[in-house]
Amino acid sequence: MIELAAAPGCLPPGRRIYAIGDIHGCARQLGNLHEIIAEDLARRPIGSALLLHIGDYVDRGADSAGVIAQLRDGCPVAGAEMVNLMGNHESTMLDALAGDRAAGTDWLFAGGRAALQSYGIDPDSPRDRWASLIPRAHQDFLRNLMLMHREGGYAFIHAGVRPGIELERQARDDLLRARQPFLYSEADFGAVVVHGHTPVNAPVVRHNRIAIDTGAVFGGKLTCVVLEADTLGFLAADPVDQPVSIAHR
Helix, strand or coil: CCCCEECCCCCCCCEEEEEECCCCCCHHHHHHHHHHHHHHHHHCCCCEEEEEECCCCCCCECCHHHHHHHHHCCCCCCCCEEEEECCHHHHHHHHHHCCCHHHHHHHHHHHHHHHHHHCCCCCCCCHHHHHHHCCHHHHHHHHCCECEEEECCEEEECCCCCCCCCHHHCCHHHHHHCCCCHHHCCCCCCCEEEECCCCCCCCEECCCEEECCCCHHHCCCEEEEEEECCEEEEEEECCCCCCECCCCC
16 A cells, blocks of 8 residues: 655645656566556546656666557556656657767767667667657657646656746756756745656655656666645555666766
8 A cells, every 4th residue: 555645745636646757668667667556546546647757768778669659659547647758868869860960979878779779770770770760659759748747736847947947937958957956956946846867766855856766777666656635655666677778877
């Protein structure tokens, strides 16, 4: 059973959000976590539920293609809506597939070799062929990802924000890549920011942010924060045997 505690934010009555941290090609772990969420929703029904993925579906792990395949055809948890956010790895991947040479180099360095291999593509093959070998539906899924989702007292963002700037005026690069000064800021961001991007050993709950990237691709659990009314709890899928490509975070 899920253990609930006081949350730093609040959602309207009858609404629940399941937000999952960075996945990075851990398709089997993601499938397991979706099953755990479905079981929780069946055991504790609610009027309206949202399944949200915080970004970084691709790179490093063995099955980026499998992760996108799980998400692109609709919500894998019956009875819930779904929102998918963009992470910095998806942004770099799209730039690389569009022919940006610097982005292509960055992508390979940051874990893109594993993503390409999950599609059966030799990472050392000509870069101008990559886009033609990755299914158009998968590329369309990545292009349609959102940068932010706001609901109740929360803002769901892949990486973070720049303190002192209104949420609606945040730069795209900060939403996708921010670490400092965001992580050490005590400022009120205008909402409690639920984010991934920076791996932690266990979820971090502060008065102004909740961190849910628990390093699944580095052998940690894949974590989901469950938000309802003024409470929160956590569900997680244990690591599974899966090859990993370690690269800079």
